[in-house]
Amino acid sequence: MQELKSKLSELLPSVIYEEGTEWLTVVADPAAWKGFARQLRFTPDLDFDFLFCVTGVDWKTHLSIVYHLTSTTQRHTIVVKSKLDRNNPEIETVSDIWRTAEFHEREAYDLFGIKFTHHPDLRRLFMTEEWKGWPLRKDYEDPVNMIKL
Amino acid sequence: MLKILNTNHSQLTTHMFEEVATTTEGDLVINVGPQHPSTHGVLHLLITLSGETIKNVEPHLGYIHRSIEKMCESLSYRQFIYVTSRMDYLSSHINNHGCALCVEKGLQIEITPRARVIRVLMDELTRLASHQLWWGAMAMDVGALTPFFHAFREREAINDIMEETCGARLTMNYIVPGGVMFDLHPNFQNRVKEFIRFFKTKIDEYDDLVTGNIIFQSRMKRVGYLSKEDAISYGCTGPTARASGVSCDIRKLYPYEVYGNLKFDEIIETGGDCFSRYLVRMQEMRQSLSIIEQLIDNIPDGEFQTKTKAVLKLPKGEFYSRVETARGEFGVYIISEGGTTPYRIKFRSPGFSNLSALNHMAKGHKIGDLVAIMGTLDLVIPDIDR
Numbered sequence: 001m002q003e004l005k006s007k008l009s010e011l012l013p014s015v016i017y018e019e020g021t022e023w024l025t026v027v028a029d030p031a032a033w034k035g036f037a038r039q040l041r042f043t044p045d046l047d048f049d050f051l052f053c054v055t056g057v058d059w060k061t062h063l064s065i066v067y068h069l070t071s072t073t074q075r076h077t078i079v080v081k082s083k084l085d086r087n088n089p090e091i092e093t094v095s096d097i098w099r100t101a102e103f104h105e106r107e108a109y110d111l112f113g114i115k116f117t118h119h120p121d122l123r124r125l126f127m128t129e130e131w132k133g134w135p136l137r138k139d140y141e142d143p144v145n146m147i148k149l
Numbered sequence: 150m151l152k153i154l155n156t157n158h159s160q161l162t163t164h165m166f167e168e169v170a171t172t173t174e175g176d177l178v179i180n181v182g183p184q185h186p187s188t189h190g191v192l193h194l195l196i197t198l199s200g201e202t203i204k205n206v207e208p209h210l211g212y213i214h215r216s217i218e219k220m221c222e223s224l225s226y227r228q229f230i231y232v233t234s235r236m237d238y239l240s241s242h243i244n245n246h247g248c249a250l251c252v253e254k255g256l257q258i259e260i261t262p263r264a265r266v267i268r269v270l271m272d273e274l275t276r277l278a279s280h281q282l283w284w285g286a287m288a289m290d291v292g293a294l295t296p297f298f299h300a301f302r303e304r305e306a307i308n309d310i311m312e313e314t315c316g317a318r319l320t321m322n323y324i325v326p327g328g329v330m331f332d333l334h335p336n337f338q339n340r341v342k343e344f345i346r347f348f349k350t351k352i353d354e355y356d357d358l359v360t361g362n363i364i365f366q367s368r369m370k371r372v373g374y375l376s377k378e379d380a381i382s383y384g385c386t387g388p389t390a391r392a393s394g395v396s397c398d399i400r401k402l403y404p405y406e407v408y409g410n411l412k413f414d415e416i417i418e419t420g421g422d423c424f425s426r427y428l429v430r431m432q433e434m435r436q437s438l439s440i441i442e443q444l445i446d447n448i449p450d451g452e453f454q455t456k457t458k459a460v461l462k463l464p465k466g467e468f469y470s471r472v473e474t475a476r477g478e479f480g481v482y483i484i485s486e487g488g489t490t491p492y493r494i495k496f497r498s499p500g501f502s503n504l505s506a507l508n509h510m511a512k513g514h515k516i517g518d519l520v521a522i523m524g525t526l527d528l529v530i531p532d533i534d535r
Contacts, residue, residue: 021467049381052502053469053480055495068469068480068497072381072395075402100384103505111218126211126534136219136493 004076007045012036018081023068025079033082034092040069040078041097047071048078051094054104056112058137063089063112084114093119111136176204181519183212189286190530194519201515206508214534221494226252226326226461229494234320236498237532239279240474242271245324250405251470251481252326255463262449264328265406270444271311271323272472273437274341277348278307279475280434283527287427288359290524291368296359303351306344310337326461328454341445345438352434360431369424373510373522376421383509384502387477388433389526392418392425399473413440426525462489476500476527500532 001024008015008024018025028036040048053068063084070077082091093116095102105116106125113134116122124131133140176199183193191212197205217236221229233248234241246268253260285300308318313334315323323330359365375385380393390397398415400408416432418425463485471480477499484493503526511519 022469050384052384052386052478053482053495053497055482055493057484057493066482068482072397098384099379099382099509100502100505103501104384107501124211126214128211135216 001076004046004078008078011043011046012039021079023077023079025081028080028082030082030084030091033080034094036080037067037094037097040080045074047073049073049098051098051100051104054101054108056108056114056136058086058112060138062086063114063137065091065108065114067094089114090117091115092117093122095119110134113137173199175199183209189523189528192528192530192533196516196519198516201517203511203514203516203519206511206519208504208507210534212534213531217535218494218496221491223490225489226463226491229491230325231320231322233496234322235531236496236535237474237476237479237500237529238319239282239529240275240476240479241319241321242268242275242324243472243474244479245322246272247470247472247474247479247481249324249326250472251468251483252461252463254470255466255468255483255485256326256457256461258327258455258457260328260455261452263451264453264455266444266448267329267333267453268324269406269408269411270341270441270448271315271321271329273440274307274310275321276475277434277437277441278304279527280430280437281307283430283475283524284355284359284434287524287527288365290520291365293359293362293365296355299351299355299358303348306347310340310344313337313340325454327457328452330454332453333448338445338448341441345442345445348438352431352438356431360427366424368518368521369427369525370422372423372514372518373426373525374421375506375510377419379506379509380421383506385477385506386499386502387474387527388416388426388429389477389503389506391416392429392525393421394419397478399471399478403471405470405472407444411440411443423521423525430527460489462487463491471497474499476529476532477503496535498532498535500526500528500530504528504533 004024016027018027040046048069048071050070050072051067052070055066057064063086065082065084067080084091093105095105105119108114109116109122110125110127111134176197178197181194181196183191193209195207195209196203217232220232230245230248233244237244281300281304285297288296311321312318314337315321375393377394380390380395386397394417396415396417401415413436416429418429465485465487468483469480471478479499480497482495483491486492510522
């Protein structure tokens with residue numbers, strides 16, 4: 001983890017780290033995310049080629065999106081978080097860098113309403129097209145299909 | 150052809166019409182599923198065909214979406230385990246295991262050596278049962294009906310063993326935070342040994358019956374090719390990725406419980422086609438048998454559960470644990486605010502990512518091959534829809 005941190009600090013001195021986590025956690029600005037993602041993927045020393053988890057989180061005041069990345073060659077893992085505006089959550093897609101992101105981003109759009117700009121096919125994934133609301137947001141209420149206990 | 154698609158059926162939503170508009174004249178768009186025997190569940194595929202050749206496969210998900218992640222937000226750390234058995238129901242032990250590991254990571258508790266071994270034994274028996282079912286269904290998909298009955302006969306033996314110890318045959322809920330729910334049934338060791346003897350002869354029979362079969366091989370070889378780079382990019386894990394030469398076995402890379410002390414091989418094939426994926430699973434069954442053999446006589450004595458508080462409270466923070474299910478990497482990501490329920494929980498299911506590679510693999514093949522490709526992906530739909 002320290003090794004990765006020093007590699008990353010050399011390359012991108014302005015990165016903000018989050019402390020006390022299992023894996024190296026980085027906070028990225030949504031506007032800078034796409035460029036950062038490219039660097040993570042294509043810098044030979046970093047080579048994060050495997051995106052294994054994309055998670056949306058509703059923090060009530062804002063939304064955030066968490067990317068879990070690992071490298072199959074270097075065997076290191078990084079977590080990238082990005083803070084999004086709750087009323088208009090928008091972030092650039094990374095589906096052209098990691099193909100798996102296409103499905104994962106559709107899921108995050110479907111359940112949280114996060115818009116991924118330039119996504120090739122941003123539609124509802126689990127819900128029907130005409131579904132109203134974003135089910136995994138904390139203020140979502142559905143009196144018909146009860147999912148809260 | 151287009152006439153069929155213009156019917157005003159309530160299920161056809163607006164985007165389907167748009168898709169039809171982008172296909173060229175003479176293309177045929179057909180639905181496979183949601184109720185089709187070869188999809189093994191309620192998976193709905195919208196396939197664009199040019200003649201018999203596949204141009205595009207688009208999965209439509211959500212037919213059994215139950216919003217398990219939202220449900221878990223109102224369930225305590227003891228309760229949410231039960232819901233996870235219902236995701237990948239063929240790997241229910243391993244799903245429970247992943248969740249229990251994540252909660253234990255948060256609570257920073259160590260479990261007893263006995264519980265560790267029991268967990269691994271159960272995981273491997275589940276993996277065997279899952280691969281057996283896959284093998285039978287796979288052969289059935291490509292037209293051989295008999296293997297299905299062979300597979301179910303052997304799987305029944307595992308289910309009986311499970312039933313004795315866990316009280317359930319499918320949704321086990323046996324592995325819980327702190328250890329396992331009950332101690333092993335007194336018959337467990339003998340019955341497992343008996344099963345190993347029995348299954349060792351059967352697995353050779355599996356090979357004789359299907360693996361060497363020339364018709365089967367010609368259906369599988371050079372079909373559904375997935376390169377190593379694509380497998381990584383699509384986030385594939387498990388046998389699907391290992392057949393393309395990606396080393397991704399969590400049991401080897403990030404050993405949990407007693408996997409670090411066991412002798413077993415990570416099966417890697419480099420063919421990337423359906424037959425390679427078939428071979429990986431067949432060899433994994435033998436590896437699982439070897440793991441069970443190593444452990445069955447060496448179950449340590451002691452407690453099967455560590456004492457934990459009645460109400461579990463995870464400290465504020467984030468916890469991620471990963472385990473290897475029969476289908477690939479299963480991840481549990483818990484964000485806790487310090488309460489008795491998770492603030493947010495995310496399940497990274499292997500089937501979801503593996504399915505996203507389906508379109509890439511099926512393009513350019515004949516429609517008959519799609520069934521073989523889907524079979525080797527070993528999809529379990531509740532695992533994808535959650």
